[in-house]
Amino acid sequence: MSLPLEGLRVADFCWLIAGPATTRVLADFGADVIKIESQARVDNIRLTGVQPPGGPGSIDTNGVFNDTNTNKRSVTLDLGSPRAVELAKEIVRRSDIVTNNFTGDRMDRWGLGYEDLRAVKPDLIMLTMPVMGTTGPYVRYGSYGNGVIGYAGMRTNMGFPGRPPVGIAPLYSDFSAPYFAVSALMAAVYHRERTGEGQFIDLAQMESAVALLGTNVLDYTANGRVPTPRGNRALDRAPHGAYPCAGDDRWCVISVRDESEWRALCAAMARDDLAEDARFASMAARLEHGDALDEVVAAWTGERDAWDVMRHLQAAGVTAGVVEDLEDMVTRDPHLSPEADLPAGGHLEPVAREGGPTFLTHRQPIRLDGAAPPLRVSPRMGEHNEEVYRGLLGLSEDEYLRLVMDGVIN
């Protein structure tokens, strides 16, 4: 079967990470995503991030940029000029969706707000996804993802007691917000297909992070409790944590959900005596004696290789997994590694640009009809200018060259 979004076009004004990661999903599943960018206002993700060895790299060789912009086309346009705004509207006229993640009223000030664009494309779906949304007293406030997770409570609902509120690893919300945004856009496309009606979607990235607090909000509004750091312990599972393994900074997690898993763990550790130990005889008892419990489990894992621990425990019916670092993911994991022996290959896929480099690229975690969508390398800046301005918009060669000379297409 074909990809679900074939024939759908997206005029994409997104930059940084959360926005481009959203439109990348649309591009991967068949939409024609035209990234509208500018040499006058370079997407910072083209500049910061990992570059290939042996040189300073360029705006076209950044690993993070590639991972958030596969399957897109890129055109350049200096939106400071009125002619450029007209060209942007011509792209929008031929599009179904417009996306951006600018703070405040940037699009409106260019004359590219929802009302302006609806005038050229009445059934348009427009997504704006700034950190704070498009309304409210903090509407002009800006942040990267590292600030969003702190604002949203994702640094204080976890941690080891007495340690600084480091929270979840930086930029987490940059990778969760995109799936909220894709969901909202697809719901709006569904509605448009049924009714012919487009609409405006205001997505505040920080709200989409608050939405990931699970029971933390209800525990506060119903019970008045603010979550306290409890390390890797769970309220209803024990053992539950990361256990040290042989080597430097190597760990395996183990999570025991019921008595049969506990007996399986005791047997796998050749410690059937523990199953008789009153301190560990029930979930409640194990939760109460967490320190002693962690000590006996760690004594068994400590001398062993993390991957061996996981394989041994999984074979014995115990929920366990290596705390994978990047080397594990790239070289050892039998599903993530590019070397994975799977019908469709591993999750990390090498994607080459002609003339280099080859980027190791995340596939979408979504397979449709058993297949991973094909990945085309991210575009060089302005790579598709001619294709879009001459092919899609129908400009003559003279008009096109004049716009390049005038710096409108830059």
Added chain:
Amino acid sequence: MPGPLADVRVLDLAGEAGLFAGRMLAEMGADVARVEPPGGDAARGRPPFLQEVPPGVPGPVSLYHLHFNAGKRGVTLDRVTPRGAALLQRLASVADIVLLTEPPSALRAQGLGYEDLAALNRSLIWVSITPFGPDGPMSGWRADDLVGVAMGGLMYLNGMPEDPPLAPGAEQAYHMASLAAVSGALLGLAGRERDSERTGRRVDVSMQEAVSMSTLQTANANIYAWHGRVPVRTGLGGSGIRNLFPCSDGKWVSFTIPVGPGPFWGHFVQWLDDLGIPHGFQDEEWADPAFRLPHHAQIASAIEALVSRLPRDVVFHEGQRRRMLVMPVNDVSDLLHDEQLRARGFFRPLEHPALGRSFEVPGPSYQFSATPAGLPRCAPGVGEHNAEVYREWLGLEDAEVRALAEAGVL
């Protein structure tokens, strides 16, 4: 007003990893029927629990169930009985989306595999969340949220480098898997409406892969593939640059001065000058981002000197007024009092008639201009909507539903 998915029927057979997916779909207006075994399912037994249960209400009341099943209708059905299994297939044959989290082999054994259900309903979007995807050597392994965050590479990056890896708060592997599942389901649904044949789709989501997307910047695969480097836990910053600091009131802020060009550095130096904080940044070389990067420890000291003079919320608002990337590290109590979230109406009261109470809960993460989203109801009681769902979906009379209940099928 109905959301964008009004008239979409979702059959929710998901376990823990997919509960949030059904909640999101219900919030966007879908009719989500959650199927539980007679007596209710395991989600109703998970902590935290409501502390003050009104008299007459059978306790304990799980906030986990109240949160993750909010918006859904509840039906019961005994899948183990042949009549129950047949009834379940009938529900699937009139659904638009079915959400599943059991291993594919278990689903096939129950007649719920993709081929089984596609044969009954060719427009069905069949959505399966599994820990590691449907194929490969780990496909039959056990995994809960802890294994998901560990093997997706996220856990290794959380916490202080000198501490063990830290599990995120509030089950982020389940959330990422659910987000990918809703995205996949709605990509399929939107695609189906654009297809004259209205053909359904098989959607497979790997929890491990969904989690791994969140590592795409901090541990971009090319950091290892190109440079052989393994990023470690990010502690008080990211990329070696500290950005978390305590303020004069003991609360923390995230204070980010982006690497690279831009106005942020100048704003920062101006703020130091205005407060009369001595610094050595007037020398010309500091204007060069390439010079600043290796001297970040001096910059961190200056930030520390600044924020330690002022309370958190003053640093936050004054920093944002000065166009700096400063955000507070909030806890849940801060969020419920946050002016931005209040002004946008993010938290909304949800009536729980059986408890005689209303609780504020997180609202939708997207504001649709034409089809506003919002939870239609609180989480259901066990079998609360048997009569209406079996009537509306299958045309069963109340007497037939009663007979099924008496026969032990419901």
